[in-house]
Amino acid sequence: MKSLSLQTKLHLIISLLLVGLLLSWAMSVIKNAREDVLAEVESTTSLVIHLLDAEIAHYMTDFGWLNRGGDGKITIFRLEQLVNIRHLKIDFFDNNGHLRESNRSVRVVHDGEDPPEWFVKLLDISSVLQEPKRKNIILNGRFIGELVITPDPTFELREIWDDTAGLLAIVGLFGLSVLVFVYLAVRSTFQPVKQIIHGLNQIEHGEYQSRLPSFEQVELREISDKFNRMASTLEQSIRNNHRLTQQIIHLQEEERKKLARDLHDEIGQYLTAVHIDASAMVAAKKLTVARESAQAIASITRQMMFTIQDLLARLRPRVLDELGLSLALTELIHHWQDRHRSVIVVNVISSDLLQPDESVSVTVYRILQECLTNISKHAAANKVTIEVANREEGLYMAIEDDGRGFDPSAQSRGYGLAGMQERVEGLRGRMQIKSIPGQGTRIEVQFTQAGTFGEAAT
Known part of the structure; x- marks a missing residue:
C-alpha cells in the first residue's frame, strides 16, 4: 500500500467499500430468502397435515372412498388433485411399501428458469429443512399404509431466483456506474495535484518562474496562492543572492585594491625613506649625520606601526x-x-x-x-x-x-x-x-x- 498513489488508494478503498456493501446486501437477501422458503414450506406443511387429518377422520366414518379409479387402483386421498401444492411432495405407501398415490404423479410444467447451482448452494436450504413427516394410516385397528410429506423448496427457489436475478443485474449496473463515476470524479479532483507536483518538480530543477493556476476548489486555490508566493519569494531571493554575490566579489576586489594602494603609497614610501636613511648611515663619516639618520628611521618606523595598525583595524x-x-x-x-x-x-x-x-x-x-x-x-x-x-x-x-x-x-x-x-x-x-x-x-x-x-x- 505504501507504494500506491493516493488516487489509486482512494479507488481501492471506495471499491472495497462498495463490494462490502454489495456483500452485505447479498447476505441480507440470502437470509431473507432462506427465511421465506422455510416459512412457506412450514406453513404449507401445517396446512396440508390439517387437511389430511380432516380427510382421515372423514374416512373413518365413510367407506365410500373404497372406490376404484379408472385405472383399477383404489384411491384413498386423491393426492393427484393436490398437484398445485408446490412446496410439498406428498406420497402414500401401502402396507407393503408400494407407492399408491402422489401429488407428483402428474408432471407439472413450471414457468421460469431453474436457479443456478451456485445460488442453490449459497442458500443451503437443505441443511435447515425439516425431515420428511411420516403419518401411519390405521383403519379399524389395521395398518393400511403410510403418508410421507417431504418439503420441496424447488418452486420457491425458482421464484426467488427470478426475483433476485433481475435485482442483481440492476445492483451490478448501479455498482459499476458508481465505480465509473468515482473514478472520473477522483481523476478530475486529482488533476490539480498533478499540476502541483509538476510545479514542485520545476522548482526543484531551478525553474523558479514556475507558477500554478488558480484552482476552483478553495483548499487547492489556497495551496496555489501560497505556492506562487513561495516561488516569487524564492525567485527574488535567488536573484538577490546573485546580486549580493556580485557585490561581495566587487567589495572584495575594491578592498584588495585599496589595501594594495595603501601598502604601496604608505608602507612603500616609508620603506624607501628607511632605505635612504640607512644608506646615509652607512655612508656617513660623521657621528652626527648617522645619529640624524637613525632618528629619522625611528620616526618612520613609528609612522609605519600606526599605519599598519590602521590597516589591521580595517581587516579585523x-x-x-x-x-x-x-x-x-x-x-x-x-x-x-x-x-x-x-x-x-x-x-x-x-x-x-x-x-x-x-x-x-x-x-x-x-x-x-x-x-x-x-x-x-x-x-x-x-x-x-x-x-x-x-x-x-x-x-x-x-x-x-x-x-x-x-x-x-x-x-x-x-x-x-x-x-x-x-x-x-x-x-x-x-x-x-x-x-x-x-x-x-x-x-x-x-x-x-x-x-x-x-x-x-x-
Missing part, C-alpha cells in the same frame, strides 16, 4: 578583543566625533552589554562603522543618536540621523546597506531601514538569542 577590529563590545563601540564613536565636531552625537550605549558571539560582535561593530561613514559622506546631518542595549529578544541597536534621507526601495542604495542587511539576516537577525528624503534615516537591528551570549562585557 582588535579593539573588540581588548575592550569588549560596549567600550569598542564607544571608542569608535569618540574617534568619529573627533573628526566631525559639528555633529551632535547622542550616545546611548549600555555599559553592561552581554558579550555576544564573535560574529555578532563584529557585525554590530561593522554596521555602526558603515553607518557613521555613510552619515559623514551623504547625510549632512546635524544630530546623530546611537542606541545599543540588551532586550528580551536579544541585542538591539538603532542609529538615527536628521540628515538628507533617501528612498530605501531604490535599487541604487549602495553595496554597504545591502551587505549589512545580508550579514544580519545570515545571523538570524532583523534589520529595518526607515528613511524619507529630507527627513533623515533610522536603521534598527535586532539580533535574537540565537547568538551565544556569555558574561557581561567589562
